[in-house]
Amino acid sequence: MSPYDPSAFPAFAVTVDLVVLTVRRHALCALVVRRGEPPFQGRWALPGGFVRADEDLADAAARELSEETGLCAHDPKAPAPGNGAHLEQLATYGDPKRDPRMRVVSVAHLALSPDLPAPRAGGDANSARWAPVEALLNQESGFVREDGQPAQLAFDHGRILADGVERARSKIEYSSLATAFCPSEFTVGELRRVYEAVWGVALDPRNFHRKVTGTPGFLVPSGGTTTRQGGRPAQLFRAGGATVLNPPMLRPEV
Amino acid sequence: MSPYDPSAFPAFAVTVDLVVLTVRRHALCALVVRRGEPPFQGRWALPGGFVRADEDLADAAARELSEETGLCAHDPKAPAPGNGAHLEQLATYGDPKRDPRMRVVSVAHLALSPDLPAPRAGGDANSARWAPVEALLNQESGFVREDGQPAQLAFDHGRILADGVERARSKIEYSSLATAFCPSEFTVGELRRVYEAVWGVALDPRNFHRKVTGTPGFLVPSGGTTTRQGGRPAQLFRAGGATVLNPPMLRPEV
DNA sequence: GCAAAAGTGTTTAGCTTACACCCATGA
């Protein structure tokens, strides 16, 4: 057997699926698209698509993200963040029966984005929307949305979403990743509300303020202030160069 | 275009590659096999192989691990650990040029095992050995082993190994995973030497002892004692049911 | 006895927590 013989190994289709998270109205939300064709026609699914023949996995994920949201994924190593989203590989799902049509291995990616006006449909999806992850993850308990659509996601996307949410929840503990949910300029209170939405807890505003402003390199003041949240004007910050938080932000027990 | 048409998407080969780590003679070591055929013939590589047509990714990784080492990967959820190794998915590597022959996507897995007598060759590898990761990771700086073989690993396996080592180093901070490097019964000192080997640091034996014995569910005394390390007899322990360490073990700055 | 490794006790410093308190704005 020659190692160059394509018949010597099974052929797989490879896709990328995206867990795109954002914080909207104090709730952690994920981008879902309605499937326009079988299988799972009419059901909600994570955005994604086939990896092209000469495309790297990260490039395929960035392309799908751009097609679905218009966001530019920004390389964590790039100097200018711009209006980009954080994008990282999450995990790979390859159960032989995960797609009834054929053998598909999906390399899931996790994207974190600031709140966007509204998702625009793209590719073969005929509609797209932000949905609170809490509702989507209640799929196991037979949750049904108010419009009568079952919330159960297509394929194994419920599991993929759960893994992505768990990754996001744990990663903001020890990294500065929570700033990826914020616009380029934000206040300490806005950043705190991100943590509260992602973790589903309430944090002490005073201790949170001391913690994030006291961690060198986490936040840099941009000079301006804002009163968009009401109350006393708050300083505006940008994300600093630090990527790890040491000591980490502690997630309350419940 | 029908979604069932195989010509509608590119075909990929999918492999699993294994980062198998152990601690031998106070050094973190990885299992490498010598390649018997091109490309990279004669070079060291990580063990791995093609995923079969109806095989899950985790099953393929467990099969390769068993073929190369005789270890049984044990599901973390299984009740009886036995003589099994820890096995988890690491990351997926799919650069279009990572294999000169064809488009191969590799789903890398990380395995942690107690010290084994000697690796046995299996599959198409004509030899296998444990190599200190420090030597393997110095490949970038033109490191050459004492036998004249360049240590540079085949394909992108140097990067995969580096990612696996980093995962292991960070994961023993906040989980009980370090016990996967120990035999079923071990002393606190032996566990400490695992941490010291993986992190490459020296830890205070007194504070380490208090830390691990004071964390509920981490270690359970097995009743026996041993003097195999010399000095005063040490209590023997087994890994307890706890999988997370809270608060975590702190890695010194270096 | 001596070396070596296992354990215990104690002090100090840093960090988290909880909460009292003041500040600056819009309505």
Place this chain on the structure above:
DNA sequence: TCATGGGTGTAAGCTAAACACTTTTGC
């Protein structure tokens, strides 16, 4: 004036780091 969110001060409690000290074996 009052409600609202921003921001500072401070004392209690927990943890880790550093290290003196005792215990129990082999040689």
